[in-house]
Amino acid sequence: MIDLDDHPVVLEVRNLSKRFPVGGMFGKQQVHALNDVSFSIRVGEVVALVGESGSGKSTTARLIARLMQPSSGEILFKGKNMLKVEPRGASLGYRNRVQMIFQDPFSSLNPVHTIGHHIARPLLLHHKVQRRRDREGRINELLAKVGLNPPADFASKFPYQLSGGQRQRIAIARALAVDPEIILADEPISMLDVSIRIGVLNLLAQLKKDYGIGYLYITHDIASARYIGDKTMVMYAGHIVEGAESSELMEHPSHPYTQLLLSAVPNPHSLDQPTRLETRGEIPSLIDPPPGCPFAARCPHVKPICREVMPSTTMLSADHWVRCHLYGSDNSAAQPAA
Amino acid sequence: MQPNEALLTVDDLCVEYRTPRGPVRAVDHVSFSIAHGEVFGLAGESGSGKSTIAHAIMRILHPPAVITGGHVNFSGDDVLEMDGDELARFRWRDVSMVFQSAMNALNPVMTIGEQICDVIQCHLRLSKADSMDKAAHLLDLVGIERSRLAAYPHQLSGGMRQRAVIAIALALNPPLMIMDEPTTALDVVVQKEILQQISDLKDKMGFSILFITHDMSLMVEFSDRIGIMYAGEIVETADAHDVFNNPQHPYTRGLMSSFPSLVGPKVKLTGIPGSPPDMGKPPSGCRFHPRCDQAMAICSLQRPALREVAPVHRAACHLYELTGVTPRTERGTL
């Protein structure tokens, strides 16, 4: 694999946090959706984000896309703190370079517009094509790239005429339309069959190689994170608890949650001795959570300190880090998560 | 009721979308049945007609979709003939469905608790307090903290919304559950927990499930029997183990070898070469033949019928019509 370490960083987030007020007239309670999240994406790098449902993956992507303001933290695009440079909201330029593919393909397309319109819009908005004929050519090219044939037919369809997986591919084509530098892809292939899935993953990998696009790739399909993710990070209850080069992470999962996650990947090879998950753990509470590690309530290795302080980052090797009291000394200085 | 008697039988079902460019036959002579207490999995490529079948069974297809042929039989009643009260009762009492669009199927201006309670109160005629209790219990079942009963849909993550919809479907405990891609937004731990819960409930209550998913490993793990679809047709059906261990149709074999793996060296996968057919103008003969590496002359001329290739294992492929010839089978790199 190519060494990405000397590629420049395009996007970096530092200590990103997000709280949502909930409940009651006075909204005193808060959902701690994201806590102290730091990572970076280099040119041509795919950073995969996997983890628990409800742990803050979409929130991370939405914050980076500037669809909402973080409660605290920094978002650096090519070294510039965007929250300072563009405090009121993202500019057209930023939205052009940082594209988002939304998790839900059923609500991210406008029912009254054709597919062609959906793809033409970003092309026009960002002045990617001038002439009408070029535009149609470009739309067809994009639709063919994501396997929607014949493209001219699909361009004239409305979203309700498409199946779930076909909609997901429209969302991908739309993100590719404007030659972005970063794509925030939130579960982009969850409704595609394995064959088309591989096609789309290979396409994303090709674009990263050809144009140096960097990705935040959010997925529940852990094998696909290994397949295209240079790095994989694992999220639990608003914290990124482990990160490493993807194969390293899957071969040597260190955080007890990562271990649980990998053990639950469906495996038809073990059909004859089906594994049942041991006692179902307590659901982590994000509403005014107790101190300490959020996984403590269901961790098989829990120690008293786990219920008191959130562990800091321990480097297990140059490209593998974890936040867990089982590793390192408890008072080691926090290191930026790479 | 016999334990092995079919609860649902779909027989020769055909559905067309009448588009301005001509009819699109999205479901073409599809037949399968689901026994009491059985999980029947429907897998296949994107756009092959899985959701359309589910909607046809529920009788919720809208124009330009037209059911042009076939029968759907539920517990002795012809679903396609039902009308008025009978149809209402069928949808109300006999089936519940988790839609593929579950993530945005919830009412945005009602809390999760109100929506679950609404369904419970209407269907089960429980008091307000009792239904709140039951709603909280259902949230436990799908792994959402009870305090989220007061949340609005937009305050929940994609997977949490999906789980709320599963909770609603479970509330009614009908004889048939149709689940269309119910777990696309769930991590594998939660997915496994929920499917375990559903499976336990199923064993207790004896309902049947039509389970639609793209995730072949999940499909094999969770289903008893599987049907594989390609371009509107079922091209193979067998017990889950057999589909995995001994896939017969070249398309199924392609599916089984397109998985990225969690272990071993990273290899570049190619998937199945070519792209899905234009459903408005499907290929002649076997619809898979343009992409099939074992295609023969006959494949572009004649449509193969679904025929038995081993006990309870059926495939629609000309390779099996030449008697005595068993094509090389190899299990994909999983």
Ligand SMILES: Nc1ncnc2c1ncn2[C@@H]1O[C@H](COP(=O)(O)OP(=O)(O)OP(=O)(O)O)[C@@H](O)[C@H]1O
């Ligand atoms: N607008 C909001 N108001 C209140 N809470 C919110 C809001 N948006 C998200 N949350 C909460 O923030 C947490 C993280 O949600 P997020 O959508 O980021 O999860 P996720 O990791 O993407 O999950 P999934 O895999 O299920 O999509 C959840 O507990 C969710 O309920």
Ligand SMILES: Nc1ncnc2c1ncn2[C@@H]1O[C@H](COP(=O)(O)OP(=O)(O)OP(=O)(O)O)[C@@H](O)[C@H]1O
């Ligand atoms: N209203 C409509 N008008 C025209 N064609 C339609 C309409 N709805 C669906 N189709 C077409 O019918 C075919 C089958 O769609 P269906 O939603 O059943 O597929 P699916 O197997 O569920 O796919 P996926 O796995 O991607 O959800 C698709 O090719 C789709 O484009």
Ligand SMILES: [Mg+2]
């Ligand atoms: Mg999400």
Ligand SMILES: [Mg+2]
């Ligand atoms: Mg579908």
